[in-house]
Amino acid sequence: MRFACSHVSTRQSINGELDAGNSPRYGAALFLNMERKKETVMKKLPFTLVGLSLLVGLGLFCPPTRAWADPACDQQAVSPLNGSGIQGHALLCIHSGDVRGELQAKYLRAGNAYTVWFIYLDDPSQCVDGGPGVCGATDFAGDKPLGVFGRFDSGVAPTSGKAHFSGRVRDLQPAHGSQIWLLIRRHGPVDTTDGAHRARQLLTPEDPAVGVPHLGNIIDGELGVDAAIVTFTLP
Numbered sequence: 001m002r003f004a005c006s007h008v009s010t011r012q013s014i015n016g017e018l019d020a021g022n023s024p025r026y027g028a029a030l031f032l033n034m035e036r037k038k039e040t041v042m043k044k045l046p047f048t049l050v051g052l053s054l055l056v057g058l059g060l061f062c063p064p065t066r067a068w069a070d071p072a073c074d075q076q077a078v079s080p081l082n083g084s085g086i087q088g089h090a091l092l093c094i095h096s097g098d099v100r101g102e103l104q105a106k107y108l109r110a111g112n113a114y115t116v117w118f119i120y121l122d123d124p125s126q127c128v129d130g131g132p133g134v135c136g137a138t139d140f141a142g143d144k145p146l147g148v149f150g151r152f153d154s155g156v157a158p159t160s161g162k163a164h165f166s167g168r169v170r171d172l173q174p175a176h177g178s179q180i181w182l183l184i185r186r187h188g189p190v191d192t193t194d195g196a197h198r199a200r201q202l203l204t205p206e207d208p209a210v211g212v213p214h215l216g217n218i219i220d221g222e223l224g225v226d227a228a229i230v231t232f233t234l235p
Contacts, residue, residue, distance in 0.1 A: 078105060078184075078228050086228040090182050094234075097173040101152065103165040103182055103230065108157035113190040113201035114227070116165045118152040119181040120174070135179075152182065154202040156190045174234055184228040 072095075078088040088105040103116060121127070121135060126146055129136025140147040152167035165184075174180065187201040197220070200206055206224035208216040216222060 074232055076230050078230050080228050081226045084227040090230040092232045097171050099169045099172050101167050101182055106162045108161045108163055110157050110159045110161055111189050112157050113187040115154040115185045116152040117149050117183040119149040119183055121147050121179040122175050124179050178234050180232045182230040185224045186227040187224050
C-alpha cells in the first residue's frame with residue numbers, strides 16, 4: 001500500500017492569508033492571532049525503533065511544493081497506522097525558529113487515551129537504516145541518534161471520536177532539509193481507577209524499549225500503539 005502526498009496550499013507570508021480548506025480551526029485568524037498573542041503496514045515507529053525504513057516506501061516523506069516563507073505554514077494529511085482508520089490533517093507553522101503545530105483527528109476510539117509526539121530529524125540524508133536517506137530503527141538508536149522526539153500533546157478521545165491537539169517548540173531553529181513528524185499514539189481505554197497509570201497513558205509512550213522505567217515500565221509492558229502520523233519536510 002502506498003500513500004499519496006497531499007499538499008494543500010496553506011503557506012503564508014507575514015502579510016498573507018492562510019487557506020486551510022473547510023476547517024475554520026485552521027484559518028488565517030487562528031495562527032495570526034497566535035502570533036499576535038505571542039491502512040498502513042507499519043508495525044511500529046520510533047518508540048520501538050522498528051519499521052521506520054518503510055516510511056519512504058509508503059510515501060510519507062512528501063517534499064513541499066514550494067519553499068516556505070518566514071513565518072510559514074504547511075498542511076498535511078494524517079496517515080493511519082496499524083489499521084487505526086484515523087483521518088484528519090495537521091498544520092505546522094514556523095516563525096523565527098519557533099514551531100507551532102495543530103492537529104485535527106477523527107475516528108479516534110472514544111474513551112481511549114492518545115499522545116502526540118513531535119519527532120525531529122535534523123538531516124534525513126544521513127539516515128542509514130534503510131539505505132542512504134531512508135530513516136529507520138538504527139537512526140533512532142545509539143549514543144547520538146539522528147532522530148529526536150518529545151511529547152507534544154495528549155488527551156482522551158470524546159464520544160464523537162474527534163480531537164484537536166496542539167503544541168509548540170520554541171527556538172528549535174529547524175534546519176533546511178530537516179523533517180518533522182507528528183506521531184499519534186493510542187494507549188487504550190483511559191484508566192479511571194489508577195491515577196499513576198492514567199498519567200503514564202497521557203505523559204509517556206508506554207514503551208519500555210525506549211527507556212525504563214519512565215517512558216514505559218516492565219510490569220505494564222508495551223501498552224502504547226502507533227496509530228497515525230503526519231510528516232513535514234522543510235526545504
